[in-house]
Amino acid sequence: MRIGLAGFDPADATDLAVAAHYARALRRRGHRVVARGAEVWHLHLFGRDPGPFLRKAERGRWPVVTTLHLVLADYLRFAGGRRTLERLARLGPLAAVCAAQRREALRLVPALAGRLRAVYSCGPSLPRARGRAAAPIILCSARLAPYKGIDLLLMAFARLRETRPEARLVLAGRDQSRGSLAGFAGRLGLAPHVEFAGQLSPSALSRRLAEARVFVLPSRRENFPIALLEAMSAGKAVVATRAGGVSELVRHGVDGLLVPSGDPGALTRAMRRLWDDPALRRRLGASARRRARRFSWDAAAAAYEPLYAAAA
Template identity: 45%
Template sequence: MLKVLMIGTAYEGRGGVAAVIEGLRQAGFFERHQVYFVATHADSTRWTKLRMMLAAVWRVLYICLRHRPGIVHVHTSSRASFARKSLLLAIARACGRKTVLHLHGGGFREYAQIESGPLLRWWIRRTLSRSSAVVTLSDSWSGFVREYAPQARTWVVSNSVPVPPVGAAAAEAPARLLFLGRAERDKGVFDLLEAMAVLVPEFPALQLALGGDGDLAAVERSAARLQIGGHVSLLGWVGPEQRDAELARATVFVLPSYHEGLPMAMLEAMAAGKAVVVTPVGAIPEAVSAGENGLLVQPGDVAALAGALRALLADAALRARLGHAARATVLARYSTEAALARLAALYRELGLREGA
């Protein structure tokens, strides 16, 4: 009997959900728990995405009826992703399978409370309540889910990252900020450019490396308008090797988002021992304590963002202290081993035995 059918975006793709699934695969979780993976989405054309989804519906139905997996584990975020995955969860439930709904992405609260009408809110609550377990990234997200759908059974499994060996300090470039994320307003990238314009006169060598896809043309135009084009490098999408190289070179990691779940890029930067400047949104405040293992600024507060970056650029000892504490936080709470153990415990709670 197949143990686990896992469903989500293609693990070789881009974004935080793909990174989580790829992390599970690389850590051997698929083999230990006999996981069969079905991709419902990939970075491609609209027609290809539609074909993938239709194929996934039939594959999930066939696997649930023919192989009867013990658990159907679905990774989702909001909006179209939730619409796709909630349909597959309904199919799995109709086939009598236990289901795990794994929530990612920082926009789910807004999607569920503000963007959705009465019928969609009913469907979201029904999906949450009828899942055997709802995995959230933090205690605060778990609390929200239980308030929104009181019958939901939540289980907290934080995102995790591998912790690399301590890098050589010599690899770090002076006055180099690193942003990893989609180039859009919700990630705070335009606020970051405004803060750069404030800081460049004080730090003439300052550079911002911006890794990620999105509206890069708008970023370029904004940098030109602010007269900082020569201080901004658009890297485009970066793969794991380039990401690690950029983290090694970075003086400070910055992600001034308006909405987040628990960003993988932030955890990767912390694991690399970098001082981080982030916003207290989503599950970030449960990972970053202001002044202890990073700096927190409110979303949209350009002056505070510039101030936090200024403090770190000017104080190597502060950067080192925060970076060391950030790495220790990941080792203690967000290592791959800790997350895998927590997820395995959920599977056991649902009656699945490892190696059986």
């Protein structure tokens, strides 16, 4: 089948890496990835306005499969967000990136019933790296936006340092807080102990993962977090909140430690537990690596084939 991919930002390195990995998986399954003349278009909706593509698809009556890579409650606050989803549903099936997102979507947009199924996301494969930080670090790789709960992590980290003063925190990701998180870290007395590393290249992220003792994702809301999947693929012991589809990826006490959303005290206790227990870190990290292998590009491509057939 000839499949066109749409919705990726050509200026975003992560978007381009995702598109390249998925295109290779489709080719391995015998499909052709084309820029025009597609039998089915696969739109990846990250929250950017799909209006130009949507209008072309409606005029040309293109069959379209849409994947929802977004926090739905936030997207629906934008004027026209609900209408856009309903228009896309008329062009073909939609895919949520986890079961939790599918449940939320059907609750918020009942018109999607019968058009929406869950297909797990994958992330860019990071190059392997080995390393050890000069001082032990905790790593969080996430967009620095309110729903990611970075403020909660800073509060939890401040409590951790009361008894583990050697710990350092590295925050990797695009800063959408306009500096407010750095200011908050300063008010907590953490400025010398927190590094705002910015958005890292895949090789740089791989190096920081190799250096990290613990990976933490403190989200208030989530879908199926690719950053968490990357950390698990690297064999890291992880702490994450029970937000969205996180518990579909991480089994508490098996692949990582899960805590309630919005609870800095629980984050502190989980981080301290992993910080102090190398054997537990090794056991959870090894299990996390095995677990992450289940969420492969080839599995995703196979899961989308029935949706492509239904759209065409």
